[in-house]
Amino acid sequence: MSDLLETIFRREAGRCTATLIRILGDVQLAEDAVAEAFAIAAEKWPAAGVPPNPGGWLTTTARNRAIDWLRRESTRTERHIAAHELTQTMDPNEHPELRELDAYVDVVPDDQLRLMFLCCHPALSPDAQVALTLRLLGGLSTPEIASAFVVPESTMAQRIVRAKRKLRDNRAPYRIPRAAELPDRLIPVLAAIYLIFTEGHTASFAEELVRTDLSDEAIRLGRVLVELMPDEPEPAGLLALMLLTEARRPARVAADGSMIRLSDQDRSLWDRDEIAAGHELVRACLRRNRPGQFQIQAAIAAVHAAAPVADETDWAQIVALYDQLLAVRPDAVVAINRAVAVGELRGAGEGLLALDIIDESQVSGYQPFYAVRADLLARAGRLSEAVAAYDRAIGLTDNAPERRFLIERRDLIASREGA
Amino acid sequence: MAQYLLSVWHDEEYEVDFSGEEMQRIVAQVGAFNEKVEAAGAWVFGGGLHPASSATVLEPRGDDISMTDGPYAESKEQMGGFWVIEAPDLDAALEWARQGAAACEGPVEVRPFQGE
Numbered sequence: 032m033s034d035l036l037e038t039i040f041r042r043e044a045g046r047c048t049a050t051l052i053r054i055l056g057d058v059q060l061a062e063d064a065v066a067e068a069f070a071i072a073a074e075k076w077p078a079a080g081v082p083p084n085p086g087g088w089l090t091t092t093a094r095n096r097a098i099d100w101l102r103r104e105s106t107r108t109e110r111h112i113a114a115h116e117l118t119q120t121m122d123p124n125e126h127p128e129l130r131e132l133d134a135y136v137d138v139v140p141d142d143q144l145r146l147m148f149l150c151c152h153p154a155l156s157p158d159a160q161v162a163l164t165l166r167l168l169g170g171l172s173t174p175e176i177a178s179a180f181v182v183p184e185s186t187m188a189q190r191i192v193r194a195k196r197k198l199r200d201n202r203a204p205y206r207i208p209r210a211a212e213l214p215d216r217l218i219p220v221l222a223a224i225y226l227i228f229t230e231g232h233t234a235s236f237a238e239e240l241v242r243t244d245l246s247d248e249a250i251r252l253g254r255v256l257v258e259l260m261p262d263e264p265e266p267a268g269l270l271a272l273m274l275l276t277e278a279r280r281p282a283r284v285a286a287d288g289s290m291i292r293l294s295d296q297d298r299s300l301w302d303r304d305e306i307a308a309g310h311e312l313v314r315a316c317l318r319r320n321r322p323g324q325f326q327i328q329a330a331i332a333a334v335h336a337a338a339p340v341a342d343e344t345d346w347a348q349i350v351a352l353y354d355q356l357l358a359v360r361p362d363a364v365v366a367i368n369r370a371v372a373v374g375e376l377r378g379a380g381e382g383l384l385a386l387d388i389i390d391e392s393q394v395s396g397y398q399p400f401y402a403v404r405a406d407l408l409a410r411a412g413r414l415s416e417a418v419a420a421y422d423r424a425i426g427l428t429d430n431a432p433e434r435r436f437l438i439e440r441r442d443l444i445a446s447r448e449g450a
Numbered sequence: 451m452a453q454y455l456l457s458v459w460h461d462e463e464y465e466v467d468f469s470g471e472e473m474q475r476i477v478a479q480v481g482a483f484n485e486k487v488e489a490a491g492a493w494v495f496g497g498g499l500h501p502a503s504s505a506t507v508l509e510p511r512g513d514d515i516s517m518t519d520g521p522y523a524e525s526k527e528q529m530g531g532f533w534v535i536e537a538p539d540l541d542a543a544l545e546w547a548r549q550g551a552a553a554c555e556g557p558v559e560v561r562p563f564q565g566e
Contacts, residue, residue, distance in 0.1 A: 152540075154540065154544065154560075198540075200562050200564075201540040201543075201560075201562045202452050202538075202539045202540050202562065203539065203540045203541070204538075204539040204540065204541050208541075212541075
């Protein structure tokens with residue numbers, strides 16, 4: 032039963048909270064009421080059984096709880112007014128059906144979308160956006176989020192409390208941005224979901240290379256976003272990118288926990304269903320012809336996924352896509368990945384030249400820059416420079432499997448240099 | 451409706467030269483922005499301040515109130531002026547701040563007033 036409750040909680044928490052915020056106009060009150068409803072469910076359901084519409088049951092119970100609290104605390108004028116307004120629209124005397132828990136509070140699908148835009152309000156820092164998204168939409172507890180991001184629980188608790196207070200004190204509106212604002216407002220939403228995904232995929236400090244929970248949650252949020260914004264191509268691009276990356280997961284980590292590079296992966300281990308779903312989304316994006324950074328990244332992942340073996344990768348296509356990506360997102364991360372592709376297509380020397388366009392002072396703390404440089408140098412036969420670059424990369428990573436991989440490569444090149 | 455403080459910030463060394471071409475342009479832009487805020491009914495108060503070196507700080511010390519040459523904040527960045535506006539929500543306030551920042555060609559900080 033507790034597993035079942037956990038599953039229902041994960042599935043319903045975001046929806047339930049989103050609806051309660053709309054009804055109550057207060058994030059904290061909504062959260063407390065939802066927590067209380069889940070506590071009541073945990074007490075009642077084991078004996079009474081799970082109701083046919085658990086989400087509706089939970090939402091209605093949470094709302095009724097909130098009304099009780101507001102009534103009890105009605106010495107405070109503001110709250111009294113709030114309780115009055117609530118019960119005016121939903122007085123059980125006027126609406127006897129409300130006494131029955133079968134008559135549920137309307138769940139507006141848009142509520143979850145409102146909540147996504149609230150959690151990822153551009154007035155909040157990316158860290159706060161991610162934390163709030165996981166807390167309110169993912170239903171993760173503060174300790175869970177803290178451990179996922181390897182920060183002390185008190186730090187995470189403060190981050191979440193501050194973010195909620197900022198939104199409340201500033202009267203951040205609970206609405207879906209208008210069409211004109213949408214492109215700008217969608218960017219942080221997509222970025223937050225992708226950050227949750229990548230954190231799950233490559234944890235910076237964790238011993239385990241992949242933390243499933245966060246990746247799964249990001250994909251779930253991506254699906255919700257695609258469902259709620261079917262006309263926007265970038266959410267579909269993001270979901271495709273996540274599915275195509277996730278598909279490689281079984282091939283990414285060796286039995287001893289070390290990382291396996293894309294080119295060395297056993298492609299028969301890739302999840303074919305996820306790849307098919309990703310390809311389908313990429314094709315749908317291409318038909319719309321409104322490219323954006325996530326769609327282009329998904330297209331790149333799709334080209335990789337289409338190659339039965341690494342040697343058959345269509346690098347010309349990948350370089351062309353990176354050129355396109357660099358045009359919409361001219362940053363070092365894209366330039367580094369493009370250099371890798373150029374190295375594959377035209378040789379290591381050309382790859383190193385492609386890397387030269389990056390201002391090294393901007394990437395001096397960025398491990399992938401040195402790892403890529405080291406690999407290209409090694410392939411160009413510049414072994415001592417390659418060893419130095421590997422040393423630099425090793426010093427910049429805290430991820431144990433990644434570290435092991437880099438040390439192995441360095442030792443291999445160093446032994447070749449000595450020979 | 452809520453009220454928001456939109457403050458304009460610049461370097462403490464900032465010298466206002468009203469005869470300069472740049473300042474003329476900014477004054478015209480801010481004037482047009484002010485009119486827009488007023489026309490929308492969002493205007494509460496606003497104005498530019500003399501340089502931070504003109505400030506004096508009064509501070510309780512025991513039973514006394516001490517007086518020192520200001521500004522209070524020992525910061526390279528100082529407030530150069532502000533608006534108080536009325537807006538239905540944060541997004542509306544941010545939109546005014548966006549236009550304000552463009553008009554005065556400098557950073558604008560948005561901060562909500564406490565309710566009654």
